[in-house]
Amino acid sequence: MSAIVESSLEIEVVVNNTPQRRRVEPRQLLVEFLRVECGLTGTHVGCDTSYCGACTVLLDGRTVKSCTVLAVQADGRRIQTVEGLESAEGVHPLQAAFASEHGLQCGFCTPGMLMAATKLLAEHPDPTDEQIRHGLAGNVCRCTGYAGIIAAVRVAARTIREACGT
Amino acid sequence: MYPSVFTYHRARSLEEAVRLLADLPEGAKVLAGGQTLIPLLKLRLVTPAHLVDIGRIDDAAQIQVIGSTLRIGALARHGEVAAHSASGVLPIVIECAAGLADPQVRSMGTIGGSIAEADPCSCWPTLLCTLGASVQCLGPDGIRQMSVRELLREPYAPALRRAEIIQHVDIPLPHAPSTGSFVAFKRGASSYPTASCAVQLTWNGDTCSEGSIGFGCLGLTPIVADDGAAALRGSALDAGSIEIIAKMAADATDPVSDVKGSAAYKRSLAFGLARRALSTAVARHRNTTVVVPSHRYYGA
Numbered sequence: 001m002s003a004i005v006e007s008s009l010e011i012e013v014v015v016n017n018t019p020q021r022r023r024v025e026p027r028q029l030l031v032e033f034l035r036v037e038c039g040l041t042g043t044h045v046g047c048d049t050s051y052c053g054a055c056t057v058l059l060d061g062r063t064v065k066s067c068t069v070l071a072v073q074a075d076g077r078r079i080q081t082v083e084g085l086e087s088a089e090g091v092h093p094l095q096a097a098f099a100s101e102h103g104l105q106c107g108f109c110t111p112g113m114l115m116a117a118t119k120l121l122a123e124h125p126d127p128t129d130e131q132i133r134h135g136l137a138g139n140v141c142r143c144t145g146y147a148g149i150i151a152a153v154r155v156a157a158r159t160i161r162e163a164c165g166t
Numbered sequence: 167m168y169p170s171v172f173t174y175h176r177a178r179s180l181e182e183a184v185r186l187l188a189d190l191p192e193g194a195k196v197l198a199g200g201q202t203l204i205p206l207l208k209l210r211l212v213t214p215a216h217l218v219d220i221g222r223i224d225d226a227a228q229i230q231v232i233g234s235t236l237r238i239g240a241l242a243r244h245g246e247v248a249a250h251s252a253s254g255v256l257p258i259v260i261e262c263a264a265g266l267a268d269p270q271v272r273s274m275g276t277i278g279g280s281i282a283e284a285d286p287c288s289c290w291p292t293l294l295c296t297l298g299a300s301v302q303c304l305g306p307d308g309i310r311q312m313s314v315r316e317l318l319r320e321p322y323a324p325a326l327r328r329a330e331i332i333q334h335v336d337i338p339l340p341h342a343p344s345t346g347s348f349v350a351f352k353r354g355a356s357s358y359p360t361a362s363c364a365v366q367l368t369w370n371g372d373t374c375s376e377g378s379i380g381f382g383c384l385g386l387t388p389i390v391a392d393d394g395a396a397a398l399r400g401s402a403l404d405a406g407s408i409e410i411i412a413k414m415a416a417d418a419t420d421p422v423s424d425v426k427g428s429a430a431y432k433r434s435l436a437f438g439l440a441r442r443a444l445s446t447a448v449a450r451h452r453n454t455t456v457v458v459p460s461h462r463y464y465g466a
Contacts, residue, residue: 007171007173007174009174025171026172026173026174026217027168027169027170027171027172027207028168029168029204029208048167048208049205049208050201050204050205050271050356051356053268053270053356056270059273062245062273063269063270063273064270064273064274065270065271068200068201068204068205068271068274069200069204069274070197070200070204072174072176072219073197073200073219073221116269116270119269120269134269135269137268137269137354137355137356138267138268138269138270138271138355138356139268140354140356
């Protein structure tokens with residue numbers, strides 16, 4: 001046990017705008033850091049092999065699979081998880097659209113889909129279906145057949161553009 | 167899944183990383199983006215006692231055109247290469263980078279890490295061997311240059327010496343009008359391709375003056391089809407000669423049967439991909455509008 005304590009190191013990250021300073025083992029994965037240390041269990045562990053994308057979060061604004069990033073690699077960086085999507089005005093337009101367009105069934109992949117979609121809409125505010133498919137290519141859903149998910153991203157994009165008056 | 171216990175070292179420069187690696191016992195691993203290493207650590211296929219993190223050395227992530235060379239720092243991430251204006255001097259580089267794995271992997275994975283893994287299925291090794299690229303390495307004895315083809319002579323065992331790190335990749339730029347095409351055939355975005363093919367053609371009017379064809383996942387290392395390249399020289403590349411050269415190039419592949427397909431299937435795929443890549447590069451030279459997805463999935 002002492003060996004593990006000795007090899008731990010302190011990291012500072014900002015998770016959903018809240019600064020966090022923790023001692024972590026160097027081998028701790030970012031997804032475990034978020035779920036266990038920060039109590040943010042919205043980020044899911046799906047395949048745990050970097051395939052499915054359920055664990056997708058934003059690291060300094062870029063999507064990463066948090067099962068394939070060490071917590072120490074996130075030191076000094078900003079992280080956004082699915083818990084960071086909601087605001088005082090309520091759920092995020094993407095969350096609302098996933099509900100209205102049947103973009104989920106069991107919901108296990110949804111947190112990762114939402115984060116990948118957040119990034120894709122930041123890059124393409126008015127995406128084509130091809131851009132949506134390309135942007136979500138790293139996320140696997142085993143229920144919906146994807147049609148509802150793509151529709152949800154399209155609807156959310158429109159909602160956001162209308163809210164911005166563009 | 168958790169990696170086994172290791173001691174973590176964070177290097178602030180490549181020089182410091184080399185010093186650390188030289189001082190540490192043999193078997194220390196270098197962490198760049200971690201997109202190959204971390205899955206291996208989690209499966210405990212590698213269990214290093216020490217990990218040297220070079221992922222924060224921004225100096226080694228630059229992408230720039232220097233004279234007639236496109237220089238890509240070893241720590242440039244795939245997504246950065248795909249989006250960088252300098253990559254535009256050789257569009258095939260963007261085509262390869264933009265479809266590599268998936269958006270999340272492209273955010274973290276680096277070109278240096280991808281080559282150092284020496285996986286015959288990775289897209290970068292295929293492209294870089296085809297384009298005749300070289301690497302500059304930094305080690306305890308100083309700087310050393312070698313071709314990517316030489317670096318990747320053995321699968322999964324790059325020809326790097328102890329404590330040696332890749333600093334940057336140099337891709338020579340063609341001296342005349344040149345067009346290329348990179349195609350990969352994949353089961354899904356996150357998978358390695360079943361087969362990939364890179365083609366770059368340099369033109370003298372409507373005749374190909376110099377060309378190269380290479381394949382990935384179709385042998386133990388990336389395969390450069392030297393016979394195919396010889397046949398490209400002086401060819402006008404009409405439909406008939408494309409067919410013959412694609413066949414000749416595909417003969418250089420040496421695939422094995424595995425879960426992705428039989429050897430016979432992959433040889434046929436090699437021919438199809440070579441024909442597609444050649445046709446696309448030719449169409450681009452003739453200014454025909456071609457929108458071809460570079461990384462194609464089964465059923466797509």
